[in-house]
Amino acid sequence: MASIFTCxxxxxxxxxxxxxxxxxxxxxxxxxxxxxxxSSDVIVVNGTSFVGPEEKNGAxxxxxxxxxxxxxxxxxxxxxxxxxxxxxxxxxxDAVFKDLExxxxxxxxxxxxxDYLDGAKEIIKPDGGPPRWFCPAECGQPLKDSPVLLFLxxxxxxxxxxxxxxxxxxxxxxxxxxxxxxxxxTTFEGLLKIVEETVRLEHASSPNKPIYLVGESFGACLALxxxxxNPKIDLVLILVNPATSFSRSQLPLLPILEAxxxxxxxLFPYLVGFVTGNPVKMAMANIEYKLPPRLQFQQxxxxxxxxxxxxxxxxxxxxxxxxxxxxxxxxxxxAYANSRLHxxxxxxxxxxxGNDNLLPSKDEAHRLKGSLKNCxxxxxxxxxxxxxxxDGLNLLTIIKGTCxxxxxxxxxxxxxxxxxxxxEFKCAFDEVTGLFRLATCSAVFSTLDDGKIVKGLAGVxxxxxxxxxxxxxxxxxxxxxxxxxxxREKNIMVRGIAHPDLFSExxxxxxxxxxxxxxxxxxxxxxxxxxxxxxxxxxxxxVLLYPGGQREALHYKGEAYKLIWPDQPxxxxxxxxxxxxxxxxxxxxxxxxxxxxxxxHDLMKIPILNDFAKDLMSKSSRVRDESKGEVAxxxxxxxxxxxxxxxxxxxxxxxxxxxxxxxxxxxxxxxxNQLYLHVKSEVQNSIAYLLKKREEDPxxxxxxxxxxxxxxxxxxxxxxxxx
Numbered sequence: 001m002a003s004i005f006t007c008x009x010x011x012x013x014x015x016x017x018x019x020x021x022x023x024x025x026x027x028x029x030x031x032x033x034x035x036x037x038x039s040s041d042v043i044v045v046n047g048t049s050f051v052g053p054e055e056k057n058g059a060x061x062x063x064x065x066x067x068x069x070x071x072x073x074x075x076x077x078x079x080x081x082x083x084x085x086x087x088x089x090x091x092x093x094d095a096v097f098k099d100l101e102x103x104x105x106x107x108x109x110x111x112x113x114x115d116y117l118d119g120a121k122e123i124i125k126p127d128g129g130p131p132r133w134f135c136p137a138e139c140g141q142p143l144k145d146s147p148v149l150l151f152l153x154x155x156x157x158x159x160x161x162x163x164x165x166x167x168x169x170x171x172x173x174x175x176x177x178x179x180x181x182x183x184x185x186t187t188f189e190g191l192l193k194i195v196e197e198t199v200r201l202e203h204a205s206s207p208n209k210p211i212y213l214v215g216e217s218f219g220a221c222l223a224l225x226x227x228x229x230n231p232k233i234d235l236v237l238i239l240v241n242p243a244t245s246f247s248r249s250q251l252p253l254l255p256i257l258e259a260x261x262x263x264x265x266x267l268f269p270y271l272v273g274f275v276t277g278n279p280v281k282m283a284m285a286n287i288e289y290k291l292p293p294r295l296q297f298q299q300x301x302x303x304x305x306x307x308x309x310x311x312x313x314x315x316x317x318x319x320x321x322x323x324x325x326x327x328x329x330x331x332x333x334x335a336y337a338n339s340r341l342h343x344x345x346x347x348x349x350x351x352x353x354g355n356d357n358l359l360p361s362k363d364e365a366h367r368l369k370g371s372l373k374n375c376x377x378x379x380x381x382x383x384x385x386x387x388x389x390x391d392g393l394n395l396l397t398i399i400k401g402t403c404x405x406x407x408x409x410x411x412x413x414x415x416x417x418x419x420x421x422x423x424e425f426k427c428a429f430d431e432v433t434g435l436f437r438l439a440t441c442s443a444v445f446s447t448l449d450d451g452k453i454v455k456g457l458a459g460v461x462x463x464x465x466x467x468x469x470x471x472x473x474x475x476x477x478x479x480x481x482x483x484x485x486x487x488r489e490k491n492i493m494v495r496g497i498a499h500p501d502l503f504s505e506x507x508x509x510x511x512x513x514x515x516x517x518x519x520x521x522x523x524x525x526x527x528x529x530x531x532x533x534x535x536x537x538x539x540x541x542x543v544l545l546y547p548g549g550q551r552e553a554l555h556y557k558g559e560a561y562k563l564i565w566p567d568q569p570x571x572x573x574x575x576x577x578x579x580x581x582x583x584x585x586x587x588x589x590x591x592x593x594x595x596x597x598x599x600x601h602d603l604m605k606i607p608i609l610n611d612f613a614k615d616l617m618s619k620s621s622r623v624r625d626e627s628k629g630e631v632a633x634x635x636x637x638x639x640x641x642x643x644x645x646x647x648x649x650x651x652x653x654x655x656x657x658x659x660x661x662x663x664x665x666x667x668x669x670x671x672x673n674q675l676y677l678h679v680k681s682e683v684q685n686s687i688a689y690l691l692k693k694r695e696e697d698p699x700x701x702x703x704x705x706x707x708x709x710x711x712x713x714x715x716x717x718x719x720x721x722x723x
Contacts (some may be wrong), residue, residue: 018605086360100143100171102493106421107167113389116163121313124157124182131180131194136157139170145407146533148202149173149212150257152195152219153180154243154386155326156317161216161388168396172405172418173212182322188222188333195226198669203233208408210347211262213237215396216388218326223331227348228340234409235346238399241385243343245364248333284655303455341371348372349672354381361385376402378514397424401518403503413526414535419493428519429487433480439646440593441705443697443720444489446653451691453652457489464540465580467571468494468653469679471563471687472546472553474590475639481649482544482587483523495536496544498525501636530574532612537578545571547680554637556599560591561687569676572659572666579660584679585653586686592647598640613637646702650694650720652686696721 049180087322133150149169157180162169169175178195179184195213202211213235215223220242227235318326352365367379378398383390396418401406406416420428429437446459453459460466472478479496486492502517502525526532528549537545546552548564555562575582603609616636655680659666666672697720699705706720 023170051606064615100419100493102419103422103425103487104169104419104422106171106394108164108394108421108423110167111164113164113386116158116160116389117313119160119163120156120158120317123160123179124317124687126183127181129181129184131178133176133198134179135174135176136160136162136166136170138166139173139175140167142171142174145209147209147212147407148206149175149214150195150198151175151177152213152215152222153178154217154219155299155306155323156500157182157184157326158317161219161386162214162395164389168394168421172396172399177331182317182319188329188336191222192225192229192336195276198228199226199233199235210234210236210325210409212236212238214240215242216240217243217385218330218333220244221330221337224337224344225333225340227346228337228343231343231345236397236406237344237346238349238402238404239348239350239368240388241356241359241361242337242350242364242368243330243359244337244368245361246330248360248363249358257479318459326590341368344372346374348375349399349402350375350377351387351398352377352379352381353385353387354379355383356385358385376404377512378402378518379512381513394423394427396597397427397522398514398518401514401522403521412535412704413521415534417495418423418526418666422486424522425487428523429484432516433484434521435475437481437484439702440477440481440589440649441699441702441718442485442649442651443718444485444651445723447655449655451655455720455723457486457653459656460486460490460583461581462490462492464542465537465575465578465584466542466656467537467575467580468542468544468585469571469582469683470544470546470562470585471587473587474553474555474560474594474596474641476546476553477542477590477593478587478649478651479520480650485651486542486544492542493524494527494542494544494720495524496520497528497536497546498534499550500527500529503527506677533571533574537574537580540578547571550636554600556601557596561588561691563680563684565680569672572672572676572679576659576663576666576672579658579663580677581658582657582659583653584657584682584686585651586683586688586690587649587651588687588690589647591651592644592649592700594641594643596639597642600639601639602639605635636648644668648694648697648700648702648705648720650690652690654682654686657682693721693723 004138064421151159151162153161159177159179162175162177166175176198178191180191199211199213211233213223213226215221215237217240220237220239221244223237223239224242224244228235317720350365350368354362356362365379369375369377380387380393383393387393388395396405400418403411403413405418406412408416443455444457445453445455446457447453448459483494485498486494496557526536531572533543533545547570548563552562552564555564571582574580598606598609600613604615613636616638642684657675659675666675694700699708699718699720708718
C-alpha cells in the first residue's frame with residue numbers, strides 16, 4: 001500500500017505565545033485503501049481526511065481525489081517509503097514565484113528549537129507506519145525550476161531538523177524531509193533503499209537538475225552511501241557534522257546507555273540534549289542582535305524558561321530501546337559510508353562545528369576534504385553538534401556563499417543568483433562589516449544630468465543596464481560601503497565583477513570559516529569574464545567594474561589614486577552593445593585609514609614573506625596577458641598596513657554617459673578609444689574633486705563624528721562638505 005505523508009506546521013504560531021500549534025500529519029493510501037491518520041486535529045469530509053485548513057497560496061493543494069500535492073509533487077510513504085513511480089508535477093500558476101524580490105523575508109530569526117520540539121511532539125505519535133517523506137507546508141512554493149532538496153535527519157529521525165530554515169529553503173528548493181517513526185526498526189540498508197529509490201525517480205523525472213541531500217550526523221552517512229552507489233547522478237551533498245567519525249566519538253553513548261538503569265533513563269535525554277547542542281545559542285536564534293543588552297538578556301531568559309519544559313519530549317522522541325537501536329544503526333552506517341568514500345563523485349560541502357561535544361567534527365571535516373574528490377569545508381567554531389538549531393547560522397546563506405546553489409548541471413552565477421534577503425543584508429552589513437563601515441562613514445555624492453553635484457545617489461539611473469567604472473582603492477576596501485549605500489538608498493543590487501581567485505581553491509583551506517569572501521558571493525559578485533559581463537548587461541543589471549583590477553587594488557607605494565588601466569578600451573563596445581549607461585566614479589579615503597608600510601617590493605626582500613608571496617602568485621589566476629600593459633601584473637600579495645585614526649571614505653559618481661544608439665559609432669576603434677579616455681578622465685576628475693573638497697569636511701575625523709553622534713543621536717547620518 002502506498003501513502004501520502006504531508007505535514008502542516010502553522011506559520012502563525014508565535015514563540016512562547018502560549019498557544020498550541022496546529023500541526024497535522026497525514027498518511028493516505030493512493031491505492032484505494034484506508035487512510036492512516038497521525039493527528040489530533042483532523043477534519044473528515046465524506047470519508048476523506050484532511051489536515052487543518054487548505055493552504056490558499058498553493059503550498060498545499062487538494063488533488064481532487066483525496067490526494068495531496070506538495071511543491072507540485074505527490075509524496076509516497078509506501079511500503080519502502082519511496083516516491084511512487086507515478087510522479088505528477090502540477091504547478092499552480094499563481095503560486096509559483098518567477099523571481100525573488102530584493103531583500104525578501106526569509107523568516108530567519110523567527111523560529112527556535114522550541115518550535116522543533118513542539119512540532120516533534122505532534123509528529124512522533126505512534127501510527128505503525130514505515131519511514132516516509134513529508135513536505136513542511138511552512139516551506140511554501142519554490143521558484144520555478146528549483147531543484148529538490150532531501151533532508152536526512154540525525155538520530156532523532158523526526159525530520160524537522162531544518163525547522164529554523166524551512167521558509168528560506170522553501171523559496172530555493174522543493175524541500176522534502178525523511179521521517180523515521182519512533183518505533184520503526186528499518187535497517188540501514190532499508191533506509192538506504194528508500195532514499196536511493198527517491199533519488200533515482202527524481203533524477204528520471206528531471207535529469208538536468210541537481211538533487212540536494214542535506215544530511216545531519218547519521219543522515220550524512222546515509223547521503224554519502226547514496227552518492228557512492230549512484231556516481232552518475234548529479235548530487236550535491238550538504239553534510240552537517242557527519243557521523244562518519246562515530247568510532248572516534250568523545251562520548252561512548254552506547255556503552256553508557258546499555259549500562260544505565262531504567263529508572264535513570266528519563267534523565268538521559270536532558271544530558272544528550274545539552275551535550276549535542278548549545279542551549280544558549282539555541283535560545284538566541286530569534287533574538288535581534290541590535291537590541292540593548294538588557295533586552296537581549298530578558299529575551300534570552302524568557303526563551304530558556306520556555307524551552308526547558310519542552311526538553312522532556314526528547315524522551316518520547318528517542319526512548320531507550322529506540323536510541324540503542326539507532327546507535328547500532330549509526331555504527332553500521334558510518335562503517336558503510338567510510339568504506340565507500342572513494343566512490344563518491346558528488347559535490348560535497350561539509351559544515352563542521354568547533355564545540356561539538358559528541359563527535360570530532362573539525363578533524364573529520366579535514367579528513368573528508370582529503371578523501372573526497374570535490375569537497376569544500378566551512379567551520380563554525382562557536383556552534384555545537386546540533387548547529388542547524390542554533391543562532392548565527394542560515395543554511396541557505398551558506399549554500400549561496402559557497403557557490404553550491406544551481407538549478408541545472410552547470411553553475412551559472414548570473415542566472416542562478418538569488419538576491420540577498422533582509423536577514424542576509426543585516427548580517428553582512430551590520431554584523432560582519434558594520435564596525436568598518438561605521439568607522440569609515442562614507443559620504444556619497446552623485447552628478448545630475450545638468451552637471452550639478454548633489455548629496456546621495458539621485459544622479460545614478462534607477463533603470464539598468466548601468467556600468468559603474470571607477471578607481472579600486474587599496475585592497476578594495478570601498479566595495480562594502482558602495483554596495484551597502486545602493487541597497488539602503490535605492491534598493492539596487494550592484495553586481496561586482498571580481499577576480500577569479502575569489503572563486504578558486506586558493507581561497508579554500510581545510511577548516512575555512514564562513515568569511516567576507518563568501519559574503520561577497522552572497523551579495524552577487526561574479527568572476528571577471530567577458531561572458532559574465534555580457535550576461536549581466538543583457539539582464540539590465542547594475543554592474544561594478546574596475547579596469548585597474550588587482551593591480552590597482554594592490555598598488556605600490558606612491559601609487560595611491562593612480563589609475564592603472566589597460567591600454568585597450570575593454571568595456572566600451574560591450575556597454576554600447578546593450579545600450580548601457582556608463583557611470584564613472586571616484587573614491588578616496590584609503591590614506592585616511594592606513595599607511596602602506598610594506599608593498600610587493602618590500603615583501604620580496606623578506607625571506608619568509610617572500611616565499612609566502614611567491615606561493616600565492618603560483619596559485620593565482622592570470623586575467624590579462626602582457627599585451628594589456630602594466631595592469632596585467634599578477635603580483636598577488638597581502639600588503640603591510642599601519643592603521644591610522646580613521647578618517648572617512650568619499651564617493652563621487654559622475655555624470656551618466658549614455659551609449660544607447662551608439663553601437664555602430666563605437667564599432668570604430670578611434671571612437672571607442674575616445675570614449676574610453678573620456679571615462680578615465682571623468683574618474684580622475686572625481687578623485688581630484690574629492691581630495692580637494694574633503695579638506696572642507698568638519699567631520700572627516702572619527703573623533704568629530706563620534707562627538708556629533710553623541711549629541712544628536714546614536715546613529716544619525718553624519719553631514720559632510722557642501723558639494
